[in-house]
Amino acid sequence: MRIANLRVLFVDHSKVFRSVWERMVLHAGHEPLIATDGLSGLEILQNQAIDFICVSLSLPDIDGIRFTRQVRTLPRSREIPIVLLTSAQDNATRKRAFEAGVTDICPKTGIEDLFYRASRMAVHDNQVLSGRVLYVEDSKTVTKVMTRLLEGMGLEVDHYVSAAEAFNHFDVQRHDLVISDILVEGDMSGIALVGELRKQHPDKIRTPILAMSGMDDAIRRVELFRLGINDFITKPVIFEEAASRIRNLIVQKQLFDQVQQQRIQLYEMAMTDPLTGLYNRNSLAEFASKISSAANRHDMDLSVIVIDLDHFKEVNDSHGHLVGDQVLASVGASLLSACRQEDFAVRFGGEEMLLILPHCSLNDAADRAEQLRERIARLKPAGIPISASLGVAAKPPGRAIELQQLIRIADQAVYEAKASGRNQVVVHDTGPKADTDKRCSSAA
Numbered sequence: 181m182r183i184a185n186l187r188v189l190f191v192d193h194s195k196v197f198r199s200v201w202e203r204m205v206l207h208a209g210h211e212p213l214i215a216t217d218g219l220s221g222l223e224i225l226q227n228q229a230i231d232f233i234c235v236s237l238s239l240p241d242i243d244g245i246r247f248t249r250q251v252r253t254l255p256r257s258r259e260i261p262i263v264l265l266t267s268a269q270d271n272a273t274r275k276r277a278f279e280a281g282v283t284d285i286c287p288k289t290g291i292e293d294l295f296y297r298a299s300r301m302a303v304h305d306n307q308v309l310s311g312r313v314l315y316v317e318d319s320k321t322v323t324k325v326m327t328r329l330l331e332g333m334g335l336e337v338d339h340y341v342s343a344a345e346a347f348n349h350f351d352v353q354r355h356d357l358v359i360s361d362i363l364v365e366g367d368m369s370g371i372a373l374v375g376e377l378r379k380q381h382p383d384k385i386r387t388p389i390l391a392m393s394g395m396d397d398a399i400r401r402v403e404l405f406r407l408g409i410n411d412f413i414t415k416p417v418i419f420e421e422a423a424s425r426i427r428n429l430i431v432q433k434q435l436f437d438q439v440q441q442q443r444i445q446l447y448e449m450a451m452t453d454p455l456t457g458l459y460n461r462n463s464l465a466e467f468a469s470k471i472s473s474a475a476n477r478h479d480m481d482l483s484v485i486v487i488d489l490d491h492f493k494e495v496n497d498s499h500g501h502l503v504g505d506q507v508l509a510s511v512g513a514s515l516l517s518a519c520r521q522e523d524f525a526v527r528f529g530g531e532e533m534l535l536i537l538p539h540c541s542l543n544d545a546a547d548r549a550e551q552l553r554e555r556i557a558r559l560k561p562a563g564i565p566i567s568a569s570l571g572v573a574a575k576p577p578g579r580a581i582e583l584q585q586l587i588r589i590a591d592q593a594v595y596e597a598k599a600s601g602r603n604q605v606v607v608h609d610t611g612p613k614a615d616t617d618k619r620c621s622s623a624a
């Protein structure tokens with residue numbers, strides 16, 4: 181969340197402290213207004229719009245508490261945070277200060293912390309957010325007030341009178357906040373809505389829920405929090421309170437989304453080979469056992485194709501490493517475009533790549549390998565004719581086999597394809613007639 185430029189009034193009689201404060205406020209990109217005593221501070225307030233006030237307890241004329249009391253009598257001054265600067269620990273003074281309308285009390289020495297707090301507290305409710313709210317309310321009057329508040333905050337509102345209708349239109353990707361009245365008309369109550377939303381999407385932070393009710397019943401509130409709401413507002417709604425609660429929930433949710441997004445990006449970076457765009461070898465360890473166990477448990481088809489470029493060292497030697505990289509990237513893109521949704525394409529080693537094909541029989545994998553061989557031979561990346569040797573292996577029906585073992589068998593088939601002259605496909609059948617059933621296809 182960006183903190184907007186603030187106009188900060190600082191009232192203190194110490195020259196040194198005033199100049200330190202002024203520099204800090206300027207440094208943070210805000211506007212300092214300085215007063216040496218309480219009365220000149222009040223004069224500034226009468227003539228200028230101020231977002232935040234810091235006032236010392238002891239001033240040459242009126243003290244900080246009297247100053248605060250007078251500020252609070254000025255029109256529209258209720259929302260301005262006032263921090264009283266004092267190291268006084270006695271409870272009587274502190275109590276008097278809060279009764280006068282002070283927002284917080286800080287020692288003068290904690291200026292850095294104070295300034296951070298100043299920025300946080302003066303975040304104005306009129307700072308525009310962006311986001312979408314699913315709003316459930318059956319009272320026309322409350323709906324009008326709340327919609328005006330939400331739209332004024334920059335939020336888009338999907339309003340429903342019934343909880344069931346709202347539930348049907350809830351979209352975890354689109355909605356940044358759910359606000360629901362607890363007693364709404366129709367078969368589904370607001371409480372049931374909270375329960376259903378949390379049942380379907382248990383991650384509480386993902387879409388926060390703010391419950392509203394005219395019944396300020398502590399036991400009901402506890403039940404709602406247990407059910408999964410993130411916050412609660414009692415009706416009639418106090419505008420500033422509602423705006424601050426809504427703002428907190430939305431900002432927190434959007435920050436969480438950002439962190440999640442970054443986590444996914446980091447994960448993808450860690451799992452992807454940057455040159456070819458294929459999964460890298462590390463990622464294989466992540467999903468190999470899941471793929472094997474799913475295939476073995478349900479006895480489904482599972483095939484692998486190992487693809488090894490022929491004489492790739494010569495490409496590097498004759499055209500340079502960068503052109504070699506270009507060739508690898510082009511082959512990687514070609515493999516990816518040949519993949520179905522359920523396939524995994526992995527860069528296995530330098531110029532060795534691997535396709536894992538769930539729900540694909542040995543015969544189909546052999547056909548796809550031959551198509552790939554032809555495709556690679558036609559590719560001519562950077563104008564260079566290339567070819568590949570391919571090995572195919574598949575899980576025999578009715579028999580359990582680990583993916584790593586299939587890869588070893590397909591690797592062996594590649595070795596044989598190389599030995600037989602390269603640019604060809606060797607298929608290893610691991611079925612009952614394994615030793616006798618080895619098929620080859622080639623360009624020749």
Ligand SMILES: Nc1nc2c(ncn2[C@@H]2O[C@H](COP(=O)(O)OP(=O)(O)OP(=O)(O)O)[C@@H](O)[C@H]2O)c(=O)[nH]1
Pocket residue numbers: 455488489490491492493494496500501502503504505508529530531598602
């Ligand atoms: N440009 C480039 N070359 C790489 C990369 N990774 C591995 N290589 C090269 O790939 C070549 C592989 O050579 P070899 O293992 O001898 O295989 P080959 O020349 O393809 O010969 P055969 O496999 O027997 O047909 C080596 O020269 C490696 O330096 C890479 O990321 N970029």
